[in-house]
Amino acid sequence: MSLNSSSITQADVAPKQPLLRLDAVGKTFGTHVVLEDIDLSLAAGEVVAIIGPSGSGKSTLLRCINQLEPPTTGRVTIGDTTIEAGHTPTRRELMVLRRSIGMVFQSFNLFPHLTVLRNVSLAQERVMGRTREQADAVSMQLLARVGLADKAQQFPSRCSGGQQQRIAIARALALDPQIMLFDEPTSALDPELGLEVLSVMRELAEGGMTMIVVTHEMRFAENVSDRVIIMADGRIVEQGPSGTVMRNPQTERAQRFLHAVKDR
Amino acid sequence: MNDLVDFWLEHLPAMLDGLMVSVQVTGVSLAIGVPLGLLLALAVQSRSKPMRGIAIVVVEVGRGAPALILLQFTYFGLPNAGLSLDSFSSAVIALAWCTGAYTSEIIRAGLEAVPHGQKEAAEAIGLNHLDALRYVILPQALRVSVPALLGFSILMLQASSLCFAIALPELVSQAYLIGSTTFRYMPILVLAGLLYAAICIPATIAVSALERKLGAHA
Amino acid sequence: MTQDMLLTMVSGVPWTIALTAVALLIGVVLGIPLCAMRMSKLVVLRMVANTLILTLRAIPPIVWLFFIFFGLDTGYVSLNPFQAAAIGLGLITAANMAEIYRGAMSAIHSGQSEASMALGLSTYHRFFDVLGPQLFRVALPSAASYAIGLLKDSAIASTIGVHEIAFEASHVSQRTFRGLDVYAVAGLLYILLSLPIAWASRWADLHLRARVAR
Numbered sequence: 268m269s270l271n272s273s274s275i276t277q278a279d280v281a282p283k284q285p286l287l288r289l290d291a292v293g294k295t296f297g298t299h300v301v302l303e304d305i306d307l308s309l310a311a312g313e314v315v316a317i318i319g320p321s322g323s324g325k326s327t328l329l330r331c332i333n334q335l336e337p338p339t340t341g342r343v344t345i346g347d348t349t350i351e352a353g354h355t356p357t358r359r360e361l362m363v364l365r366r367s368i369g370m371v372f373q374s375f376n377l378f379p380h381l382t383v384l385r386n387v388s389l390a391q392e393r394v395m396g397r398t399r400e401q402a403d404a405v406s407m408q409l410l411a412r413v414g415l416a417d418k419a420q421q422f423p424s425r426c427s428g429g430q431q432q433r434i435a436i437a438r439a440l441a442l443d444p445q446i447m448l449f450d451e452p453t454s455a456l457d458p459e460l461g462l463e464v465l466s467v468m469r470e471l472a473e474g475g476m477t478m479i480v481v482t483h484e485m486r487f488a489e490n491v492s493d494r495v496i497i498m499a500d501g502r503i504v505e506q507g508p509s510g511t512v513m514r515n516p517q518t519e520r521a522q523r524f525l526h527a528v529k530d531r
Numbered sequence: 532m533n534d535l536v537d538f539w540l541e542h543l544p545a546m547l548d549g550l551m552v553s554v555q556v557t558g559v560s561l562a563i564g565v566p567l568g569l570l571l572a573l574a575v576q577s578r579s580k581p582m583r584g585i586a587i588v589v590v591e592v593g594r595g596a597p598a599l600i601l602l603q604f605t606y607f608g609l610p611n612a613g614l615s616l617d618s619f620s621s622a623v624i625a626l627a628w629c630t631g632a633y634t635s636e637i638i639r640a641g642l643e644a645v646p647h648g649q650k651e652a653a654e655a656i657g658l659n660h661l662d663a664l665r666y667v668i669l670p671q672a673l674r675v676s677v678p679a680l681l682g683f684s685i686l687m688l689q690a691s692s693l694c695f696a697i698a699l700p701e702l703v704s705q706a707y708l709i710g711s712t713t714f715r716y717m718p719i720l721v722l723a724g725l726l727y728a729a730i731c732i733p734a735t736i737a738v739s740a741l742e743r744k745l746g747a748h749a
Numbered sequence: 750m751t752q753d754m755l756l757t758m759v760s761g762v763p764w765t766i767a768l769t770a771v772a773l774l775i776g777v778v779l780g781i782p783l784c785a786m787r788m789s790k791l792v793v794l795r796m797v798a799n800t801l802i803l804t805l806r807a808i809p810p811i812v813w814l815f816f817i818f819f820g821l822d823t824g825y826v827s828l829n830p831f832q833a834a835a836i837g838l839g840l841i842t843a844a845n846m847a848e849i850y851r852g853a854m855s856a857i858h859s860g861q862s863e864a865s866m867a868l869g870l871s872t873y874h875r876f877f878d879v880l881g882p883q884l885f886r887v888a889l890p891s892a893a894s895y896a897i898g899l900l901k902d903s904a905i906a907s908t909i910g911v912h913e914i915a916f917e918a919s920h921v922s923q924r925t926f927r928g929l930d931v932y933a934v935a936g937l938l939y940i941l942l943s944l945p946i947a948w949a950s951r952w953a954d955l956h957l958r959a960r961v962a963r
């Protein structure tokens with residue numbers, strides 16, 4: 268089953284210009300340099316895994332991409348919208364950005380006071396201007412895709428962690444984003460529950476969704492992603508096709524990291 | 532004993548009228564004061580400096596000055612500024628001010644209890660600031676604040692007794708009036724106390740039960 | 750506002766402080782047995798304490814003050830306004846302090862008490878060396894904010910004629926037909942008086958936090 272059949276065509280037609288581009292993006296908190304000089308470009312349909320030691324700035328990078336954390340230097344371009352560091356983005360620019368990018372958090376962050384259905388419908392109504400009926404209908408389809416149509420009327424607290432994360436994926440998909448960002452989506456889950464989330468993500472990837480996945484799941488990075496980026500100390504230390512990087516890393520820093528995690 | 536019951540029965544209607552006024556003035560003050568508290572809680576966190584400054588002054592004076600002084604200020608003071616109000620309106624202004632000041636702190640604590648991830652998730656799905664507040668943050672913050680707000684409402688009913696000082700015919704004024712005409716202060720004050728207790732004791736017990744119930748869920 | 754008016758109002762300050770201090774003292778002391786009763790193993794004692802606390806807190810202070818001042822004035826006992834106010838506010842404070850002590854107890858009790866029992870300390874030492882200082886530290890912030898509340902509640906004593914700030918203010922206001930500035934100054938006086946309590950509490954909290962390991 269394909270989760271996002273419309274994007275298949277997008278992926279087939281090789282794009283002239285990347286869907287997402289980061290130019291020299293940097294982020295400092297006070298004097299603490301967390302990201303430095305990050306260049307990255309992402310073609311439609313590409314799946315990129317970001318791995319690296321704790322504190323290397325992976326989460327911060329994702330958060331800079333959708334401006335949850337405004338970068339201190341550099342430029343983020345998505346489609347034909349460019350956001351320069353130092354300028355507060357306009358409401359419209361932010362809106363374009365947030366609608367183009369879906370984000371899934373390590374701790375799900377579902378809205379506990381709303382039903383599962385409402386969690387998925389809310390933004391469609393308030394951001395896309397759909398009616399309640401339209402939004403609910405789309406939400407039901409999305410919930411069915413992640414295998415949770417029967418949970419629609421429940422509250423998130425009544426769902427397992429794996430189910431909650433799948434709901435969070437449905438919620439992020441509800442705005443028809445062009446790119447999905449995942450920040451360690453399975454780290455808070457038991458391995459078994461993690462698998463059901465990973466399989467949903469794998470289906471998404473196979474359906475042609477453009478994705479950036481920060482993960483500790485080395486098997487997912489190697490098998491599902493097209494490209495792997497290894498970060499350390501706020502920089503990209505190595506990147507390339509997943510097979511090459513994972514099996515035959517070139518830089519000493521990447522080798523050290525992969526050696527440390529190879530038993531996982 | 533019979534004598535006491537007769538005395539109470541004779542004056543009960545007047546006392547109940549007084550209680551009615553107490554409940555009304557409390558209700559109206561809360562109806563205005565709690566939304567005011569919400570606005571103040573938001574203004575205190577606002578990015579605009581003048582807004583923050585004004586909100587902090589309103590809150591600190593409302594919490595720092597005795598309610599009695601606020602009442603006398605609005606009733607005896609505002610006429611000097613050309614604003615003469617009847618005792619009910621003065622009482623509502625003073626008590627709503629007091630309510631706004633105290634509940635802003637309660638609501639602020641509720642806002643702070645909402646995990647940061649909720650705000651981020653709301654932003655990430657594209658909700659604007661106002662929608663995030665309205666649909667995601669406030670419902671959760673207010674839910675946390677409910678027991679404290681109810682507890683405060685009980686205190687407010689008690690505080691309405693201070694309107695005695697501005698000649699509002701609420702429960703204590705009625706009791707005092709009856710006491711001064713019959714010279715039987717003790718029994719009428721006991722009746723006033725019983726009427727307050729009849730409302731406040733069950734309400735207090737109910738609020739702490741609710742608090743325990745919500746606490747157990749968290 | 751003339752200097753004379755201001756001086757008259759300031760003359761209420763010592764009475765406000767005295768009333769607050771006496772009522773607080775009564776409450777801090779009486780709160781101890783009340784709290785002990787409230788936490789006693791005997792159901793009867795617990796119920797008596799519970800009823801007392803609930804009743805004292807459920808009836809507005811002004812009713813208690815009127816009751817004690819006008820109601821008890823039957824010829825046998827005759828209290829002056831200050832005495833009546835101090836007793837009334839003191840009793841209400843006792844009920845609130847009992848609850849504050851109880852909250853502090855339950856905040857530190859379980860773990861600490863078991864630990865010191867396991868160390869074989871006697872009850873006396875357990876209380877005074879282990880629990881006491883911590884209890885004091887845990888209860889202090891709530892007690893301080895209650896004291897600030899009490900300072901403001903003491904204004905109610907003006908209604909039975911204690912010559913404290915609120916009384917002098919309404920006196921001046923009636924004499925001069927001015928309310929706006931008079932009551933604004935009165936409010937300011939209360940706010941100024943509450944500042945030292947807040948500072949002292951914050952200082953003591955920091956000081957104790959450093960000394961009593963948590």
Ligand SMILES: Nc1ncnc2c1ncn2[C@@H]1O[C@H](COP(=O)(O)OP(=O)(O)OP(=O)(O)O)[C@@H](O)[C@H]1O
Nearest residue numbers: 296299301319320321322323324325326327328451
């Ligand atoms: N809001 C913030 N203020 C200050 N420092 C921050 C902030 N957010 C992150 N940092 C710092 O930035 C660095 C990178 O954090 P980040 O969360 O991006 O790392 P990460 O690679 O995602 O780590 P992990 O694998 O543990 O999730 C850390 O040193 C962190 O302490």
Ligand SMILES: [Mg+2]
Nearest residue numbers: 325326327451
């Ligand atoms: Mg992270």
